[in-house]
Every structure is written in structure tokens, then in C-alpha cells.
Amino acid sequence: xxxxxxxxxxxxxxxxxxxxxxxxxxxxxxxxxxxxxxxxxxxxxxxxxxxxxxxxxxxxxxxxxxxxxxxxxxxxxxxxxxxxxxxxxxxxxxxxxxxxxxxxxxxxxxxxxxxxxxxxxxxxxxxxxxxxxxxxxxxxxxxxxxxxxxxxxxxxxxxxxxxxxxxxxxxxxxxxxxxxxxxxxxxxxxxxxxxxxxxxxxxxxxxxxxxxxxxxxxxxxxxxxxxxxxxxxxxxxxxxxxxxxxxxxxxxxxxxxxxxxxxxxxxxxx
Amino acid sequence: xxxxxxxxxxxxxxxxxxxxxxxxxxxxxxxxxxxxxxxxxxxxxxxxxxxxxxxxxxxxxxxxxxxxxxxxxxxxxxxxxxxxxxxxxxxxxxxxxxxxxxxxxxxxxxxxxxxxxxxxxxxxxxxxxxxxxxxxxxxxxxxxxxxxxxxxxxxxxxxxxxxxxxxxxxxxxxxxxxxxxxxxxxxxxxxxxxxxxxxxxxxxxxxxxxxxxxxxxxxxxxxxxxxxxxxxxxxxxxxxxxxxxxxxxxxxxxxxxxxxxxxxxxxxxxxxxxxxxxxxxx
Numbered sequence: 001x002x003x004x005x006x007x008x009x010x011x012x013x014x015x016x017x018x019x020x021x022x023x024x025x026x027x028x029x030x031x032x033x034x035x036x037x038x039x040x041x042x043x044x045x046x047x048x049x050x051x052x053x054x055x056x057x058x059x060x061x062x063x064x065x066x067x068x069x070x071x072x073x074x075x076x077x078x079x080x081x082x083x084x085x086x087x088x089x090x091x092x093x094x095x096x097x098x099x100x101x102x103x104x105x106x107x108x109x110x111x112x113x114x115x116x117x118x119x120x121x122x123x124x125x126x127x128x129x130x131x132x133x134x135x136x137x138x139x140x141x142x143x144x145x146x147x148x149x150x151x152x153x154x155x156x157x158x159x160x161x162x163x164x165x166x167x168x169x170x171x172x173x174x175x176x177x178x179x180x181x182x183x184x185x186x187x188x189x190x191x192x193x194x195x196x197x198x199x200x201x202x203x204x205x206x207x208x209x210x211x212x213x214x215x216x217x218x219x220x221x222x223x224x225x226x227x228x229x230x231x232x233x234x235x236x237x238x239x240x241x242x243x244x245x246x247x248x249x250x251x252x253x254x255x256x257x258x259x260x261x262x263x264x265x266x267x268x269x270x
Numbered sequence: 271x272x273x274x275x276x277x278x279x280x281x282x283x284x285x286x287x288x289x290x291x292x293x294x295x296x297x298x299x300x301x302x303x304x305x306x307x308x309x310x311x312x313x314x315x316x317x318x319x320x321x322x323x324x325x326x327x328x329x330x331x332x333x334x335x336x337x338x339x340x341x342x343x344x345x346x347x348x349x350x351x352x353x354x355x356x357x358x359x360x361x362x363x364x365x366x367x368x369x370x371x372x373x374x375x376x377x378x379x380x381x382x383x384x385x386x387x388x389x390x391x392x393x394x395x396x397x398x399x400x401x402x403x404x405x406x407x408x409x410x411x412x413x414x415x416x417x418x419x420x421x422x423x424x425x426x427x428x429x430x431x432x433x434x435x436x437x438x439x440x441x442x443x444x445x446x447x448x449x450x451x452x453x454x455x456x457x458x459x460x461x462x463x464x465x466x467x468x469x470x471x472x473x474x475x476x477x478x479x480x481x482x483x484x485x486x487x488x489x490x491x492x493x494x495x496x497x498x499x500x501x502x503x504x505x506x507x508x509x510x511x512x513x514x515x516x517x518x519x520x521x522x523x524x525x526x527x528x529x530x531x532x533x534x535x536x537x538x539x540x541x542x543x544x545x546x547x548x549x550x551x552x
Contacts, residue, residue: 008356012368015353019375019430022386025396029389075289083286086279101290107533108298109487111504112526115511116297119304119519137293144290174278205380205490210512224381224494227388235389238382245377253370 023242030235048236058237061222068132068208068218069201072139073194076147081190084151085182089164102148105141110206113138117211130215138207143197150193154186192252199248202241298530305523318524328506328525335503336532339485341421346428347436347478353429354437369437372430379427380490387414387423387495415496423491428481435480439473472544479540483533503529 030048032041052058087094105113117138121128128134160182167177205220217225223237308315322328357368378386390396391414401407413419443466451461467474489504498509503525510522 005359008359011353011356012360012364015349015356015429015433016368016371018426019371022383022390022426023375023378025389026382026386075285079285079289082282086282090275090279101294104294104298107483107537108294108530109489109504109533111487111489111507112301112530113294113297115507115519115522115526116299116301117293118511119300119523120297137289140289141294144294199377203377203380203382206508210508213512220381220490223385227381227385227494231389234385238385241382242378246374249370249374249377 026235026238029232030239032232048232049240052233052236052240057217058219058222061217061219064132064216065202065218065220068135068139068216069198071132072136072143072201073197075136075140076143076197077190077194080144080147081151081183081186084148085155085160085178088152088155088160099148102144105144110142110204111210113141114207114210117207130212132212132216134211135208135216138211139201139204142204142207143200146197146200147193150189150196151186154189155182157189158182158185160186188255188258192255195248195252195255199245202244301523302527304520305527307520309518309520311520318521319528321521322524322528327501328521331501331503331506331525332528334501335486335529338417338421338424338502339482342424342428342485343478343481345421345425346432346481347474349425349429350432350436350477351474354433354440357433357437358440369434372433372437376427376430376434378430379488381494383423383427384491384494387419387426391419391422420492420495420500423495424485424488427488427491428485431484432477432481435477436470436473439470442473443469475543476540479536483536486529486532486536 028041029035031044031046033043033045033047035041083098087098117134118129120126121134128137163181163185164174164177167181168174172180202219204218205224208216208218208221209224219237219241223234223241226234226237304311305318306314306316308317322332357365360368388395391398391412395414414422447465448461451465456464487504489508492500492502492505493508498505507522507525507529510518510525
């Protein structure tokens with residue numbers, strides 16, 4: 001068996017190259033000055049990044065993406081943590097239904113969600129079509145599965161029921177126990193799910209395109225429009241976007257290990 | 271006391287409930303309702319479904335979507351099956367690195383991914399030029415903007431996801447099993463066909479159904495690559511609800527319901543098969 005280890009190594013290396021290649025090419029393109037008829041660029045430059053970060057249109061697209069994502073995330077963190085907590089603590093019978101509801105967005109692709117949202121909000125009593133609120137709502141729903149899983153798992157790991165009991169015996173009100181004891185303890189879990197959700201939202205194109213279209217250009221829509229105009233600039237956008245995703249993943253990893261570390265310490269102390 | 275708790279619970283759950291109803295339930299019901307209406311938006315009819323399933327244009331889109339989802343899921347699955355196993359044989363450090371890396375690249379989809387492939391294999395892509403320099407014209411055999419190109423790009427976004435989902439399953443195959451099987455005279459092939467794959471089967475089926483759903487619902491990748499030219503179910507739905515030509519929301523709704531049902535079916539089959547396998551394993 002041992003003599004075949006080189007084969008595994010070969011396969012893993014080949015996979016790595018395969019996965020890296022499109023990214024590496026995009027990166028090369030983003031720093032290439034002249035690159036049209038040769039295999040490797042003739043000369044390099046950082047001008048594309050300079051151009052990108054001084055382009056007002058790009059900066060406002062970043063601002064728009066951040067605005068929509070942050071509103072949806074804040075709404076999600078506040079309402080979901082309360083909902084998941086209340087159901088977990090006081091209405092365990094509803095847990096099955098809550099879980100079923102949180103799974104639905106998985107089975108609804110962006111384009112399908114867009115069909116229904118356009119139908120409901122382009123006419124009738126509430127018209128949201130073309131405003132950012134329809135996108136905020138759509139994003140709120142999109143990240144429900146991830147937020148639910150994260151919050152639910154953290155409540156389980158900290159054994160929220162016993163913590164609440166202890167706090168209440170010591171004289172804290174339910175509200176106080178929740179805000180002072182439970183929330184700080186699950187904060188790490190909430191932040192990790194929020195970061196994951198954020199990296200999904202900044203990569204979202206389909207719903208932004210259908211729901212707000214030209215009136216609210218997000219990063220992904222800006223990229224889509226620039227795709228055929230300027231390849232170098234587009235690759236600079238892709239790399240910038242990817243660096244953000246990379247930083248988010250790194251942060252999640254750090255927070256995750258800190259969270260696990262705490263658990264380990266707790267177990268050792270017990 | 272009891273009433274107080276109920277009141278408190280209702281107030282606490284209200285914002286979530288309102289948002290879910292407003293942006294998930296209501297739109298879904300409206301879409302389903304719309305799919306049973308004629309183009310005038312008033313009379314109830316099944317004509318949208320009949321049109322969706324019998325018109326060569328739309329049924330072709332459905333078949334194409336099914337095909338590309340099955341192909342890309344299958345190829346992605348086979349690659350991930352081999353790669354995940356190879357990863358488990360590396361040192362812990364490399365294993366962690368590969369999983370983190372797969373996690374990262376699984377974010378790489380949609381418009382950015384399509385763009386990266388254009389740089390690699392597009393009309394003046396890196397490899398296109400390289401091959402031209404070597405004297406073979408790639409464009410005769412392969413075009414990124416065709417069916418084969420689309421399959422290639424789909425496979426790319428399936429592989430990291432498949433690795434992430436399948437890799438944990440390998441921890442279920444213990445080293446001792448391989449040793450015992452070898453001691454009892456089983457060949458490598460026999461081990462995998464009689465023990466390895468049956469043990470992994472629930473995970474394989476589960477991963478496959480997720481990959482399938484992932485590909486069925488994909489829109490941005492294909493759209494960024496070929497615009498509305500390629501006949502896929504999601505692209506058709508998109509142009510029916512917000513196209514350049516007159517929109518037909520009812521037909522779009524019917525197609526969206528069909529797509530949604532396929533997703534649910536994939537999940538359901540996964541659930542059923544898992545149960546059956548688990549019973550067999552018991």
C-alpha cells in the first residue's frame with residue numbers, strides 16, 4: 001500500500017493545480033500590462049487596481065453591496081437569534097417546523113425566488129420592485145439556513161437551558177439572562193454564521209439582477225457589465241472580491257478555533 | 271402566567287414570521303398560483319404547464335438542464351471520490367490545507383468563475399493561445415461557449431463542493447477494515463466494491479443530490495458565459511420574467527414551479543435512499 005503514496009500525492013497536487021489555475025490566470029491578467037498574443041504577459045502593472053479603486057462607479061457599487069448585505073445581516077442576526085432561542089427554550093415542539101422552514105431556501109434557486117418576489121411586489125398593496133427593500137428581503141431569506149444552523153448549534157454547545165436556569169435562580173429576569181448571558185456566549189457562533197452569510201451575499205448576482213436591475217448596481221452587476229469592456233479591470237475586481245472572501249474565511253477559521261479552544265478548556269477544567 | 275408566556279413568544283417570533291411569510295411563503299404561493307393562470311392573468315388553466323412540457327423550445331431547455339446537471343454532478347463526483355481518498359492519505363497538515371482550500375474555491379462560482387475561464391480558454395485565452403503556438407487549433411475541437419465548455423465550467427464548481435461533502439465520509443472507513451480485508455485475501459478492488467463503496471454509498475448519494483440541485487439552479491455562470499443564448503431552464507425562466515422580448519410571467523412561473531419540483535424531488539430521493547441504505551446497514 002505504501003508504495004502507492006506517490007499516486008495520492010500526484011492526484012492531490014493535480015487537484016490543487018486544477019483548482020488554482022483559473023484563479024492564478026485571473027490574477028496574472030489583473031497585473032498584466034500587455035498580454036494579447038503571448039503565453040505570459042510581456043509587462044506588468046498595478047494600474048488596473050489604481051483605476052478600479054479610483055472609479056467612483058465601482059466604489060458606489062461596493063457601497064451598495066455593503067448597504068444591502070449589512071441591513072439583511074443585522075435583521076437576520078437580531079430576529080433569528082431571538083426566534084431560534086425562544087423556540088429552543090420554550091417551544092421545543094415547534095422546532096421541527098422551524099427547521100423545515102429554514103430548509104426551504106435551499107430548494108429555491110435564485111431565479112425561482114425572483115419570479116415569486118417580482119409577482120408579489122411589482123403591483124398590489126405593497127410595491128417594492130426596484131427598491132433595495134425587495135433585495136434586503138430576498139437576502140434575508142437566502143441566508144436563513146446558514147444563520148439557523150450556526151445559532152442552533154451554538155445554543156446546543158453552550159447548553160443554553162441550564163445557563164438560563166442558573167441565571168434565573170440567581171435572580172436575573174428572562175430578558176436580562178438572554179441579553180447578558182446567552183448572547184455573549186453564542187456571539188462567536190453568530191459572528192461565524194454572519195461572516196459565512198456575508199461571503200454568500202457579496203457573491204450574489206441573480207436576485208440583484210432581477211429584483212433591482214439597473215437601478216441599483218451591486219459589485220457583481222458591475223463586474224458583469226465590465227466583463228466585455230475591459231478584461232484587465234474585470235480581473236482586478238475578481239481578485240479584489242476573492243481577497244475579501246479569503247479574509248472572511250480566515251477570520252471564520254480563527255474565530256472557530258477560538259470557540260473550539262474555549263470548549264476544550266471548559267472540558268479540561270470540568 | 272401561561273398567557274404571558276404565549277404573548278411573549280408571539281412578540282418574539284413575530285418579526286421572523288413576518289419576514290418569512292412576506293419574502294418566502296407569499297412569493298412562492300403567488301408563483302404557484304400564477305402558474306395556473308392563462309396569459310390574461312384571470313382564467314385558470316393548465317396551458318402553461320402544457321406549453322412548458324410540450325413546446326420543443328422549453329422542453330429542450332428542461333432536458334438540457336437535466337443533462338448538464340447529471341453530467342457535471344457525475345464527473346464532479348468521480349473526481350471528488352478519488353481526490354478525497356487521496357487527501358485522506360496525506361499528512362494532517364496537507365489534509366487541513368486542502369479542505370480549507372476547497373472551501374475557499376467553492377465560493378468561486380457565477381460571474382467571476384465564468385470570467386476566469388474566459389481568460390483561460392476563451393477566444394484569446396491563455397491555453398487557446400498556447401495551443402495555437404504549438405500548432406493545433408483548439409477551436410475546432412472545443413469551444414468554451416458551447417455545450418462542452420459549459421460542462422467544463424460546471425464541473426469546476428462542483429468539484430470543491432463534492433470534496434467538502436464527501437471527505438468527512440472517508441473517516442467512516444477504518445484502516446483496520448482494509449487490513450482485515452487484506453489479511454482475509456481480498457484484493458484492493460474487492461475491498462472497494464464489497465466494503466468501501468457500500469459504506470460510502472449514503473454519502474455518495476447525498477452528495478450527488480446536492481450537486482445535482484446545485485447545478486439545476488445555477489444561473490449566473492451560464493449567463494455570464496453565453497448570455498441568454500444557451501437553452502437552459504434557469505436562463506429561460508430569467509428571460510420570461512425580465513427578458514428583452516415581451517415577458518410572460520405565467521409561463522415563467524410554470525417553469526419555475528417545474529424547476530422547484532425537480533429540486534424537491536432530488537432532496538426527496540436522497541432522503542429515501544438514505545433511509546433504505548441505513549436499514550440495509552443495520
